[in-house]
Amino acid sequence: xxxxxxxxxxxxxxxxxxxxxxxxxxxxxxxxxxxxxxxxxxxxxxxxxxxxxxxxxxxxxxxxxxxxxxxxxxxxxxxxxxxxxxxxxxxxxxxxxxxxxxxxxxxxxxxxxxxxxxxxxxxxxxxxxxxxxxxxxxxxxxxxxxxxxxxxxxxxxxxxxxxxxxxxxxxxxxxxxxxxxxxxxxxxxxxxxxxxxxxxxxxxxxxxxxxxxxxxxxxxxxxxxxxxxxxxxxxxxxxxxxxxxxxxxxxxxxxxxxxxxxxxxxxxxxxxxxxxxxxxxxxxxxxxxxxxxxxxxxxxxxxxxxxxxxxxxxxxxxxxxxxxxxxxxxxxxxxxxxxxxxxxxxxx
Amino acid sequence: xxxxxxxxxxxxxxxxxxxxxxxxxxxxxxxxxxxxxxxxxxxxxxxxxxxxxxxxxxxxxxxxxxxxxxxxxxxxxxxxxxxxxxxxxxxxxxxxxxxxxxxxxxxxxxxxxxxxxxxxxxxxxxxxxxxxxxxxxxxxxxxxxxxxxxxxxxxxxxxxxxxxxxxxxxxxxxxxxxxxxxxxxxxxxxxxxxxxxxxxxxxxxxxxxxxxxxxxxxxxxxxxxxxxxxxxxxxxxxxxxxxxxxxxxxxxxxxxxxxxxxxxxxxxxxxxxxxxxxxxxxxxxxxxxxxxxxxxxxxxxxxxxxxxxxxxxxxxxxxxxxxxxxxxxxxxxxxxxxxxxxxxxxxx
Numbered sequence: 229x230x231x232x233x234x235x236x237x238x239x240x241x242x243x244x245x246x247x248x249x250x251x252x253x254x255x256x257x258x259x260x261x262x263x264x265x266x267x268x269x270x271x272x273x274x275x276x277x278x279x280x281x282x283x284x285x286x287x288x289x290x291x292x293x294x295x296x297x298x299x300x301x302x303x304x305x306x307x308x309x310x311x312x313x314x315x316x317x318x319x320x321x322x323x324x325x326x327x328x329x330x331x332x333x334x335x336x337x338x339x340x341x342x343x344x345x346x347x348x349x350x351x352x353x354x355x356x357x358x359x360x361x362x363x364x365x366x367x368x369x370x371x372x373x374x375x376x377x378x379x380x381x382x383x384x385x386x387x388x389x390x391x392x393x394x395x396x397x398x399x400x401x402x403x404x405x406x407x408x409x410x411x412x413x414x415x416x417x418x419x420x421x422x423x424x425x426x427x428x429x430x431x432x433x434x435x436x437x438x439x440x441x442x443x444x445x446x447x448x449x450x451x452x453x454x455x456x457x458x459x460x461x462x463x464x465x466x467x468x469x470x471x472x473x474x475x476x477x478x479x480x481x482x483x484x485x486x487x488x489x490x491x492x493x494x495x496x497x498x499x500x501x502x503x504x505x506x507x508x509x510x511x512x513x514x515x516x517x518x519x520x521x522x523x524x525x526x527x528x529x530x531x532x533x534x535x536x537x538x539x540x541x542x543x544x545x546x547x548x549x550x551x552x553x554x555x556x557x558x559x560x561x562x563x564x565x566x567x568x569x570x571x572x573x574x575x576x
Numbered sequence: 577x578x579x580x581x582x583x584x585x586x587x588x589x590x591x592x593x594x595x596x597x598x599x600x601x602x603x604x605x606x607x608x609x610x611x612x613x614x615x616x617x618x619x620x621x622x623x624x625x626x627x628x629x630x631x632x633x634x635x636x637x638x639x640x641x642x643x644x645x646x647x648x649x650x651x652x653x654x655x656x657x658x659x660x661x662x663x664x665x666x667x668x669x670x671x672x673x674x675x676x677x678x679x680x681x682x683x684x685x686x687x688x689x690x691x692x693x694x695x696x697x698x699x700x701x702x703x704x705x706x707x708x709x710x711x712x713x714x715x716x717x718x719x720x721x722x723x724x725x726x727x728x729x730x731x732x733x734x735x736x737x738x739x740x741x742x743x744x745x746x747x748x749x750x751x752x753x754x755x756x757x758x759x760x761x762x763x764x765x766x767x768x769x770x771x772x773x774x775x776x777x778x779x780x781x782x783x784x785x786x787x788x789x790x791x792x793x794x795x796x797x798x799x800x801x802x803x804x805x806x807x808x809x810x811x812x813x814x815x816x817x818x819x820x821x822x823x824x825x826x827x828x829x830x831x832x833x834x835x836x837x838x839x840x841x842x843x844x845x846x847x848x849x850x851x852x853x854x855x856x857x858x859x860x861x862x863x864x865x866x867x868x869x870x871x872x873x874x875x876x877x878x879x880x881x882x883x884x885x886x887x888x889x890x891x892x893x894x895x896x897x898x899x900x901x902x903x904x905x906x907x908x909x910x911x912x913x914x915x916x917x918x919x920x921x922x923x924x
Contacts, residue, residue, distance in 0.1 A: 279627050283708060
């Protein structure tokens, strides 16, 4: 896809030249970033706050398909996926490191696009790129991002704090990223069969963006702070709602009741799921990659939280012996099971 | 290589099962590790000290060759390579995260060996495994390690603090890892031509270990502390002595004189280099992967540092206009140039 543009081979720059070239436009914005790129390690200053660290590895052919993923979006998404973990601790994300492995099929211009996406994400979310590693790869594109942030000790939300009677809440809407992926996969299949047919994604921007360009919910962490609500437990929705609810309940040693009719699903997600012959609820429960925040709050916070249009109350926490259940629209009670997104089974 | 042993397919465990299986024997040893594996992010407490972060990506076929690299050694080395960066800041390494991508050719038993090596390194160096990510890979083995540590602000050694007149020092000896690699590559070539010939590494343990199982120089950081010496600048030797000296001089805006006859080279490295028709000095200058510490100290520290048998004084820092020079054994002056280890050119 870069054949027709100017093509600069990466070998011409070498490792240090490449890092310098890719990162020279990145500015340090946070006072906690004492020293960024250019030494053996980054130096960060969180004073007496706690340091938060999370890391993710994204591999071509497993986590992304370059047939329909623009590199700029991919860079943006790689950062979002990671920041989401810091927000899920109720923390402030302040730094990332990015390591990439690049096969020789990529010219410099391709890597620049990837870093443009990383740069836009850093800019928008106020995080500094403070380190990383670049290497050639025999194995397609490899991206490893580590995100770093901080939180005051009494603000940190773990997965294990849910209490009986707590309200189960989720931000945004669910299932869109999964349906967006189905759409992209279908169009890829059609294109491979007949390269003259152009992809038909018209009017499907929202769900395609949910897949290609997710947004970590920094705004929800800020909204909770403004509402003076500290969730009793929190996790981000990367593997599907069911899997995440089961994580919270298992680690908190609690049960839960989840109401199908309360699960937020965007109309476009709903309709497109139906077009594919899929149950929209199943897409929300098992689809994954939504990067919304799932959390529990005390019932005392109900009056405050119910007015936030971006947060849905989808159930409540019960005693452990009650187990985890989904109450369907027809009032049937099903045991909640996770299929989740399994990087060891899926193959894009 | 795992055909004859018990072979457990990784899919049977799934992603969460795999992480739990691999990490359940890892213990948290540092009080700074508030929360390790099992939440969205690790939570660390460095009180008023500065946080140090460094990350490296290791890719099969680029950074390691499984034809002669035992997985246990590889896990150990992946940790050492990273810790070395924290020590190069004069810091204390306390945590790591490890992400791996594994192709389906690896059974669980192989990944267990890799984690055994990681575990031994964590144990020996007193660091906690606090997070990571596992995924399948279409493309061989991918390992990404992030190391985290801390230092008091006034103890941190950057690359840019070298002063005119400072002594240029290096720990241990150099070139061994590179010569070890040449030996392993030669034996691999012989084996591929005739699989009945077993590798002949007899008596070469030291240089083979330098390549396969390097040790980060935590002991040197501790020795400097005991000697009450704070280097004016420091870097670890991962890309070859010449490249690292040039980094220090460039970032400190200084020149230097390096004396060939002072460069520490182990006799086995020296002799084996000669057997290969290589100049041992060139191996030390450009070989890389030694993971020794290169640092500068004030001349006032000479009387203390000269007695440490594990530290060699190899030159001194000069004014920037003088440039960087190597003074050969025959007293000829050469401009110091780095070829270094370039992950974009090398192919194992």
